[in-house]
Amino acid sequence: MKIVLAYSGGLDTSLALSWLQRTYDAEVIAFCADLGQSEDLAEARSRAERNGAAKVYVEDLRHEFLARYAFRALRADAVYEGKYFMAASLSRPLIAKRLVEIAREEGAQAVAHGATGKGNDQVRFYAGITALDPGMRIISPVLEWDLHTRAAQIAYARTHGVQTPAFKSSPYSRDTNLWGSSVECGPLDDILLAPPEEVYTATVSPESAPEDPELVRLTFERGVPTHLDGEALGPVELVERLAERAGRHGVGRIDIMENRLVGLKVRGVYESPAATVLYEAHRELENLVLERELFQYKAEMGRRYAQLIYDAKWFTGLRTSLDAFFTDVQERVGGTVTVKLFKGSVTTVSRSSPHSLYHPDYASYEAENEFDQRAGEGFSYIWSMPARVAGLRRGGASWT
Template identity: 45%
Template sequence: MMSIKKVVLAYSGGLDTSAIVPWLKDNYNCEVIAFVANVGQGDEELEGVEQKAINSGASSCYVVDLREELLKEVIYPTLKTGAVYEGQYLLGTSMARPVIARAQVNLALELGADALCHGCTGKGNDQVRFEAAFAALAPQLKVIAPWREWNFTSRQSLLDYLAEKNVPTTASATKIYSRDANLWHISHEGGELEDPWCEPTEQVWMWTKSPEQAPDKATYIELSFAQGELSHIDGKEVDPITAIAQLNAVGSENGVGRIDIVENRLVGMKSRGCYETPGGTLLMAAIKGLEALVYDRASLKYREQVGLEFAQLVYDGRWFTPLKDSLLASATSLAQELTGDVVLKLYKGNVTVAKRRSPNSLYSEAFATFEDDDVYDQKDAAGFIRLFSLASRIKALHQQQKG
């Protein structure tokens, strides 16, 4: 074992981290400080968490509110890139990790700790995300990953250990699903989801109504953006935290934001998960609707390429890198034109753009109309097509000459 005096543990109050606290004291003979990130996971998960950490053996517990930081510094900038992982996933878990890791590092440096600890398993993506951030921000701090060290192999073995140490817990031996929630989304893994041939039952979903149970009447909502950032909902100015809560509520009521995906993990294996991102689904649909109005073809193609690269970067935990800064600078520059209003139509799980307008719109009814106009001479298209297809024409002539 490494020589450790003081360690800051990313603590959730769940079974794993409750067991990690006494395990660290037993195996490293060190002081354990619990760090809890409030990323909007809900009052139920945060209620009594400080006392729970102390009861587990931590010397102290710090709860840090990171909700606004998560929205302003990660989620809204990522939206400008159009990042979607493997065509579906809006990166809810991935986007929270940089702000959590940075706050954990800052606390460790402030308290003079010499190590950091997380409860991520050796099979998942999060171990990479956290430790890549630790390496970029404070490489001098040691990192402890108990799931890669201890001999516990089941929930029951962890419960037995807590009982041995007289650490109270409300956890039980049976836990159907593994979930992760923040103000942007909630994820679900385990249970019947481990078989991709099994359809998710309704007990999987926690935020959203099923499309079948959603209202029979469409809901309309207007989102206004200033340079790619949400500024108003239905004409009323909103702060970031209130905005996402409002969008989550209206999206959930209409069955919007559910996905069921088999994704490629960074560590090489595939995993099946269900995600609920109702507010994020609305924001992404609105931004893409505005992009179609404002970006020319070359700009939109470039933004799509940036989005693909940025989604991979966020998923892989490479937030604190020069590449992130470069890609984000490109997307932010393009988004200077993303000002305008979009009306979304929500109906039984579907989201469509009903209306859109922008002072920077490149759409011209005068040019696009099928009626008479005096701005576009259709005869001009003949020369354009001849030049556009010139390479194909030359190739065909060569083939004819060859017989």
Template identity: 50%
Template sequence: MGGQVKTVVLAYSGGLDTSVILRWLKDAYGCEIVTFTADIGQGEEVEPARHKAEMMGVKRIFIEDLREQFVRDYVFPMFRANTLYEGAYLLGTSIARPLIAKRQIEIAREVGADAVAHGATGKGNDQVRFELTYYALAPDIRVIAPWREWDLNSRATLLDYARQHQIPVPSDKEGEPPYSMDANLLHISYEGRALEDPWIEPDEAMFRRSVAPEAAPNTPCSIEIGFEAGDAVALDGVPMTPAVLLERLNEIAGANGVGRMDLVENRFVGMKSRGVYETPGGTVLLAAHRAIESITLDREAAHLKDDLMPRYAALIYNGFWFSPERLALQKLIDETQARVTGTVRVKLYKGNVTITGRKSPFSLYDQSIATFEADSVYDQRDAEGFIKLNALRLRVAARLS
């Protein structure tokens, strides 16, 4: 399998798949396994992963709370660009992978490992995101991707392998699960199996972070989000850290039926994929950020950001977070955010997000100019020459038609 490996750092969730991978790595490579488990707000305890790793003979175990770093250094920079992939997807899974992979490489250096491993399949995007990050940060690292190497090519063979090696199989894993799920503080994604037919409506019982819009309260909920330099810093006047603020937004928006998305997207590896997502806090944050930008950003700066956003989104979706072009775009985006400061009032009602107010000490909105009443700044007669100059090429073309 490509030569001797002494030590490998495995991205380990503690679930069945990565537990099987842990044992398989020992069998296939005979190497020391170091596990790394990241808490990025997936909503379940990560400490049980330590016990499982210890039970399987792992000596060096890393379990780290990365929630604040995740939101501060990855989610918020992405939201400064109002990022949507293919006009809809808020990139909840995509933005988490570079953080996990980066910390894996750091741990590999700390323990002197010569390889890293992940549990992403050979048909999805995550393998690309993990490995592009590995190579961007450690160009000579050895990467082990078990799903591309082993012969456990079905759910049945995976379960058989687990039983054969006394790896506990949860009761809900015995039957074919209805979908696969990935969660972090920004979103929960549901894909595969029961959802593979894009005509089949998702089961309401599937959702964990939001109520159905029709089941949401009959009274609207109004909140105020404070921004500084493009980042949300306060909720209803109360300063909060990035992770705490996003978690609270998830609770409020989810309770009002906000944030569900059912879409078919184009994977980087070439196929189309149907995904169902819950991103309640992120949905509100996107609307609020655009609202504060609407009064603080110059027109052409705002339009330039909108032009660049799809390219920026594709870079994140495809795994190029640490590429020179993403870093360059980030500098441009961050430069535009210096005065994106103020407060946005948002009304949430049965799945809808409505902006009802925005204010900023750096507002470019001038009521004395915008008014339809008489003013001393804008001479309406100037518009005639402006229109004729812009119409010149159209009139020339029309005479030739």
């Protein structure tokens, strides 16, 4: 039997690599997606080889992740429950896609992942893999084995000579990529307490951020960021540079009570410095170039899009149809927005676009302008007609 394992190089997937070989008498191929995480992927490759992987794939998918997944969510202004930019959620369809592609190339009969049964990722991997290859067998070692304590994991590693990353005393569970990071468990389970400063790795405390604000100029074409302070940059470099600058000002910290797909309420602490800035700038640019009805309707569809991403429904007809809608809307979303970074906040200070619907000659309250003030009474009369008729029907009775 041949199995392709989604391999992070961490403790669980290092154990899973060994466990799969022994439990299924299988040849295991490790696949590690480079999405801009902080781990040493060269060391992860070496560890996989030492633990008996038949082959190891370490693929740089950062550009594809941003261009085809994160930036699609940005174009949609998709934010789960109004706060979470879904860095982890957006990466799972891409990992699932490559798992299936590698399994087909290698003639594997199954794929495996290290997600637990309590989180969202087990559903995301299962749904993605099944949509792409309904006949592919999916193995979830963490759901099958009995290594549910740190002591049991250490004992297994020692018994079978499994090379693992250093066992750390940190109580936190982390997931990181270019678009953001998530932290759970440990002291964060006590929702009466503020997150300890130690949980943050990409942003400084707003209180200790620079005393002087910093201006950042972002240019968009068809809803996609293309320039930072006038310099044309590819997605990876633009996001990396922006994340560093925003993080230096404490921008991008999020602490929410999150409704998980599996039905649990959990506390999620996230850092998304680049995404926080890009969403602010993109939304302001849309408000400048889209008429009111389209802007408001698109916001509703953005919320629906976020729900699809979070709920493991990337590979669905509704998602692709919504993408077609957003692609059409974004044709006019081009221009430049300048934002101010200061003490954990990001604020738009200027915006411009060749497609701007702002017309100062009409919008100004100065006496000399193009707007016909006399038209206001007739407009107000017609607009308030339903209220007028209802008032006549009530016969002057007051509202309660």
